[in-house]
Amino acid sequence: MIRMQMQRFDELGWKQKLGIVLGVTVTLALAVGLIILATAVAIVLLPVVIVGALIARWRFNRMLNEARARAAEEEARRSAASPRVIDADFEIVNDDGPRRG
Numbered sequence: 001m002i003r004m005q006m007q008r009f010d011e012l013g014w015k016q017k018l019g020i021v022l023g024v025t026v027t028l029a030l031a032v033g034l035i036i037l038a039t040a041v042a043i044v045l046l047p048v049v050i051v052g053a054l055i056a057r058w059r060f061n062r063m064l065n066e067a068r069a070r071a072a073e074e075e076a077r078r079s080a081a082s083p084r085v086i087d088a089d090f091e092i093v094n095d096d097g098p099r100r101g
Contacts, residue, residue, distance in 0.1 A: 009017065
C-alpha cells in the first residue's frame with residue numbers, strides 16, 4: 001500500500017521555506033547550465049561532424065571512380081582479347097495457328 005503525506009507550507013518556518021526556495025533555484029540553475037553546456041558542445045561538434053562527413057564522401061567518391069575505371073579497363077581488355085559473339089540457332093516449334101498482330 002502506498003502512503004502519501006501531504007505537506008502544508010504554511011506550517012513551515014522561514015528557514016525551511018528559504019531552504020525550499022534555494023533548492024528549487026539550484027535545481028533550475030543546474031538544468032539551465034546543462035542545457036547551455038549541451039548546446040555549446042553541439043555547436044562545437046557540428047562543424048567537426050560536417051567536415052568528417054564531407055571527407056568521407058570525397059574518399060568514397062574517389063574509390064568509386066577508381067573502381068569504375070578499373071572495371072572499364074578490364075572490360076576493354078577482355079573485349080579486345082576475344083570479342084563476344086552470341087551464336088544461336090532458331091527453330092519454329094509451332095506454326096499451325098493463325099498469325100496475330
